[in-house]
Amino acid sequence: MRGDDVSTPAADCATTSGPCKRLAFPERFLWGAGTSAYQVEGAAAEDGRGPSIWDTFCARPGIVQGGDTGEIAADHYHRYADDVELMRRLGLGAYRFSTSWPRIQPDGQGPVNPSGLDFYERLVDALLRCGIAPVLTLYHWDLPQALQDRGGWGARDTAARFADYAEAVGSRLGDRVAAWTTVNEPWCSAFLGYAAGEHAPGLTDPALALRCAHHLLLGHGFAVQALRSAVGDTARISAVLNLSPVTAVTDREADHDAARRIDGLLNRLFVEPLLLGRYPVDVQIDTRHLTDWNFVRGEDAKVIASPLDLLGVNYYAPTTVTAAAPSSAPSPWPGAEAVAFRVPEGLPVTAMGWAVSPRGLFDILRRLHTDYPPIPLFISENGAAYDDTVDATGRVRDPERAFFLHDHLAMAHAAIAAGVDLRGYFVWSLLDNFEWTFGYAKRFGLVQVDFASQLRSPKDSGLWYRDVIAANAVPCC
């Protein structure tokens, strides 16, 4: 099947008469769901955890909607055993979670806090007892504040400290973790955190953000090496990138150039050093008014391209751009300041205002497959926030989320049929949780969390996903 022939499942459903088509997935396809430490754990000041940049950022007035923080979140730190039981009942084959660096190394360096590692050991063992594969992310944005005080990701030393932390986690859990992810969405850490000021640490320095992107990738490479030596040949290691197909609104040359710049910063700046061992030249040219890239030293490119076993793709929405006058607001797009973003016309949007385009998932998977050296892929995040409703019986009705998952899974299936080596799919998220600057106002969970009582209730979409997992297949509609 060629990509251009892929129709949306909704269209298939509308035109198919006769029996409903089931989309069967390969045997051993991994079905999972994910969370991250700061978004679900809570227990922010317990058992020796140090502060992270997100604790500091949330404490700034007016930053997070409703003044929310991750102090309690979904209380997963205390309720992990019940949550694992919930995962078992949903039939999950894998759970993607992150370890909190400041829980394990409160100062970001030096002695390890044994209670921090104990928690993750309890979690991993509980998962294994239920036959759920632990997929561990080392960095999902919660940098120890002590390291930020020494320059954060702007400091080359942070990359070396990240390797020490990876070594500590690898030595303790390496015999039990099914797959490792080093960094989650380094684009967000670097550009939302250090250029747009929208994420912790809330800085607005585009040149610094480029340096941070490099140090995040370098930290990734050092961590891959540290994990290989701590865990040995059995370690299965990945990075997780947020990728999105970028389209120009018109065929005008200026719009195409806008699309090239955004594609460079969002996709190629991360995929190319990981898989090809070099930074895209056009991005270096676009940003030369900001930096001469002298932060890239001798062997860095080789370290960053340390061989991986898997690549994780987080996909939420496509990106549509047009050339525009530069805005005066801090931009997460150094070298692409004269670009405006558009929500593509005619597409539905989620409660985040993100356009729903399952086809974009197919496009990004196919591009990785055709344009880069072969590497097994997994969809490490995909999901949607909607304003769920609860009926009189307490049932959480979220039909849009089930449709969203259905349509994206149909595209994942089409990608496999087109030859993409896709090994698994993780819904974001297992639980409603702390959605960064949106606080608790945006809900992505398969399972609803009542944050006042901490009561969990599987949503209709969670039960739908349970049936998909049990069948290893997606119903047509």
Ligand code: FCB
């Ligand atoms: C991704 C993040 C994840 C969550 C989803 C909605 O960018 O990795 O933590 O916030 O978006």
